[in-house]
Amino acid sequence: MSTTEYRANTRDMKFILHEMLKIEDTLLKREAFSEFGVDDVNMILDEAAKFAETVFGPINQEGDREGCKFDNGKVQVPKAYHEAYWKYIENGWNAIGIPADAGGQGAPSVLTTATGEMMTGASTSMGVYTGLTIGAARLIHSFGSDDLKNLYMEKMFSGEWAGTMQLTEPDAGSDVGAAKSVAKRAGDHYLISGTKMFISGAEQDLTENIIHAVLARVEGAPAGVKGLSLFIVPKILVNPDGSLGEPNDVNCGSIEEKIGMHASATCLMNLGENDNCRGYILGEEGQGIRLMFQMMNESRIGTALQGVALAGGAYLNSLSYAKERVQGVAIENARDPNASKVEIIKHPDVRRMLLTQKAYVEGMRAMLHYCAYHIDMAETAADKEEHDKHMGVAELLTPICKAYCTDMGFRCTELAIQTMGGSGCTADYPVEQHMRDLKPASIYEGTTGIQALDLLGRKVAMKGGSLFMNFISTLTEFVEAHKGNEAHKDLVAKLETGKDKLSEITMHLGSLSMGGDPLYPVLSATPYLFLFGDVLTAYLLTWQAVIAQEKLDALGKKPEEDAEAAFYSGKVMSARFFVNNLLPNAYGLIEGIMNGDRSALEIAEEAF
Numbered sequence: 001m002s003t004t005e006y007r008a009n010t011r012d013m014k015f016i017l018h019e020m021l022k023i024e025d026t027l028l029k030r031e032a033f034s035e036f037g038v039d040d041v042n043m044i045l046d047e048a049a050k051f052a053e054t055v056f057g058p059i060n061q062e063g064d065r066e067g068c069k070f071d072n073g074k075v076q077v078p079k080a081y082h083e084a085y086w087k088y089i090e091n092g093w094n095a096i097g098i099p100a101d102a103g104g105q106g107a108p109s110v111l112t113t114a115t116g117e118m119m120t121g122a123s124t125s126m127g128v129y130t131g132l133t134i135g136a137a138r139l140i141h142s143f144g145s146d147d148l149k150n151l152y153m154e155k156m157f158s159g160e161w162a163g164t165m166q167l168t169e170p171d172a173g174s175d176v177g178a179a180k181s182v183a184k185r186a187g188d189h190y191l192i193s194g195t196k197m198f199i200s201g202a203e204q205d206l207t208e209n210i211i212h213a214v215l216a217r218v219e220g221a222p223a224g225v226k227g228l229s230l231f232i233v234p235k236i237l238v239n240p241d242g243s244l245g246e247p248n249d250v251n252c253g254s255i256e257e258k259i260g261m262h263a264s265a266t267c268l269m270n271l272g273e274n275d276n277c278r279g280y281i282l283g284e285e286g287q288g289i290r291l292m293f294q295m296m297n298e299s300r301i302g303t304a305l306q307g308v309a310l311a312g313g314a315y316l317n318s319l320s321y322a323k324e325r326v327q328g329v330a331i332e333n334a335r336d337p338n339a340s341k342v343e344i345i346k347h348p349d350v351r352r353m354l355l356t357q358k359a360y361v362e363g364m365r366a367m368l369h370y371c372a373y374h375i376d377m378a379e380t381a382a383d384k385e386e387h388d389k390h391m392g393v394a395e396l397l398t399p400i401c402k403a404y405c406t407d408m409g410f411r412c413t414e415l416a417i418q419t420m421g422g423s424g425c426t427a428d429y430p431v432e433q434h435m436r437d438l439k440p441a442s443i444y445e446g447t448t449g450i451q452a453l454d455l456l457g458r459k460v461a462m463k464g465g466s467l468f469m470n471f472i473s474t475l476t477e478f479v480e481a482h483k484g485n486e487a488h489k490d491l492v493a494k495l496e497t498g499k500d501k502l503s504e505i506t507m508h509l510g511s512l513s514m515g516g517d518p519l520y521p522v523l524s525a526t527p528y529l530f531l532f533g534d535v536l537t538a539y540l541l542t543w544q545a546v547i548a549q550e551k552l553d554a555l556g557k558k559p560e561e562d563a564e565a566a567f568y569s570g571k572v573m574s575a576r577f578f579v580n581n582l583l584p585n586a587y588g589l590i591e592g593i594m595n596g597d598r599s600a601l602e603i604a605e606e607a608f
């Protein structure tokens with residue numbers, strides 16, 4: 001029975017970029033992206049798919065089985081990772097999103113979102129090494145002194161050296177401000193001491209140097225996040241001429257045995273055990289968390305991509321399986337003992353599971369591209385007003401992207417296993433690895449609970465609630481423009497109901513908070529994030545259905561006879577299924593919030 005190691009869905013990506021967001025009419029007209037034409041974009045997508053499928057895909061299972069090995073402070077990544085990593089670098093994939101002024105291709109985020117999905121879907125662990133390196137290098141690009149830029153940036157952007165982000169400590173996980181790591185001023189540098197844990201890629205044998213971005217508190221700085229500063233801490237010190245010097249006093253104490261992502265080393269790091277861990281400040285003292293947010297926001301979207309990518313891979317695998325696995329007879333022949341057996345894709349319940357996965361995957365993929373598109377539009381805006389408008393969309397939606405895509409993506413991988421029955425549970429097929437590899441994504445870069453607090457406690461209320469109101473206005477405009485659409489007016493009407501209910505519940509929680517009951521909104525924050533995500537997904541899929549229907553009508557062909565007609569018909573079905581079957585989940589969540597039940601707050605700890 002055939003399943004794919006990894007297969008990219010470039011057709012859906014091209015649909016989002018060209019037919020939905022129409023980047024050639026908007027984004028690609030901007031000076032910053034004028035080098036990218038439609039053909040370039042499509043060529044990059046096709047080449048990325050080829051690379052992901054032929055280089056990263058084949059090492060994924062091997063990496064999982066072999067895992068990382070720890071011995072006396074050193075980490076060995078799986079053997080096959082070496083060749084694949086350097087092929088990635090040599091083929092220039094790491095340079096694609098690097099700003100043009102730093103020697104990269106300066107591609108828009110909306111394009112690197114697509115290529116990133118393919119790379120991380122083919123090998124999530126590899127995507128962690130490459131993604132963190134670019135994120136850390138971008139910190140130096142944005143906030144480093146000229147010396148730091150000269151010494152570190154180029155080698156990191158070129159992939160010669162790797163990068164990490166070091167926030168978490170044994171007593172500082174979600175509560176980043178509880179970090180105890182200390183930085184003492186020592187002339188042109190600082191001496192850092194502390195213990196960091198769960199640090200991805202902080203020790204590995206892929207690159208000769210690793211540059212850590214570390215949060216620590218300068219002696220005497222206030223408690224909490226405001227007292228944190230951000231430092232560049234190289235594994236090997238770099239001489240003024242750029243050559244490598246002595247090892248720095250930063251060592252890996254152990255690596256975690258964890259649920260998945262076995263090829264990504266998750267390290268316990270000891271900094272300054274011999275009082276000689278040199279760090280170099282980025283920005284100024286006390287700015288650490290603000291600066292680190294650049295990398296954290298990028299990483300949140302990168303983590304959300306893992307959700308879409310692995311759910312997408314699991315969906316396509318379970319689809320291949322369902323088309324080949326023969327079991328049982330069609331329901332209409334259930335009483336006929338001689339009826340021929342059918343492929344499981346013929347069974348209604350299997351079709352329901354497949355279409356659930358397809359709808360979520362396409363909705364989440366659209367969500368991440370939509371968010372990236374607004375980031376690109378903001379970064380290339382002509383004025384502040386336009387910048388703030390687009391950045392507001394990205395700011396509001398980032399916590400939803402992160403939490404919704406990782407959690408719903410995980411549920412999709414579980415559903416892919418369910419679709420395949422016993423085979424899905426076995427190591428003979430890749431979906432069980434997809435599920436294991438995805439679980440940590442709803443925990444790192446801020447857990448789902450923390451994203452929900454960010455959404456409801458910060459983003460929705462930000463700028464007098466204007467980000468939220470602008471989002472509602474966007475949905476209202478869409479509803480007004482399409483409520484007369486013959487083919488989809490029922491979907492548009494249901495979307496309108498979802499939008500109105502989202503507004504209502506937001507006002508309700510806001511008034512509880514203002515009325516002196518902050519606890520209940522905090523209790524409701526996670527269900528609120530998911531119902532918001534459901535309405536957002538319904539909007540994006542309905543938008544896609546309207547476009548797809550027009551294309552389908554113009555083609556005038558049946559899905560059975562034409563691949564394009566099949567694609568567009570599938571888009572329409574994803575939207576219809578989501579709005580009719582999955583959007584109602586949001587109403588259940590709303591009812592749960594509106595009924596005011598406080599049992600989770602009131603239950604005595606002894607009664608749990």
Ligand SMILES: Cc1cc2nc3c(=O)[nH]c(=O)nc-3n(C[C@H](O)[C@H](O)[C@H](O)COP(=O)(O)OP(=O)(O)OC[C@H]3O[C@@H](n4cnc5c(N)ncnc54)[C@H](O)[C@@H]3O)c2cc1C
Nearest residue numbers: 165166167168173174198199200440443444445446447449
């Ligand atoms: C595979 C992996 C890789 C990682 N890589 C990195 C890395 O590269 N760099 C790095 O710095 N860190 C990394 N981390 C650490 C990760 O960011 C933390 O695990 C995460 O922030 C959660 O912290 P914690 O594990 O201490 O859980 P805790 O903070 O103890 O949280 C436990 C539970 O309590 C909830 N909770 C905690 N506080 C609150 C609150 N105020 N309100 C509501 N709920 C709350 C959480 O949502 C969660 O459900 C990684 C973790 C893993 C598993």
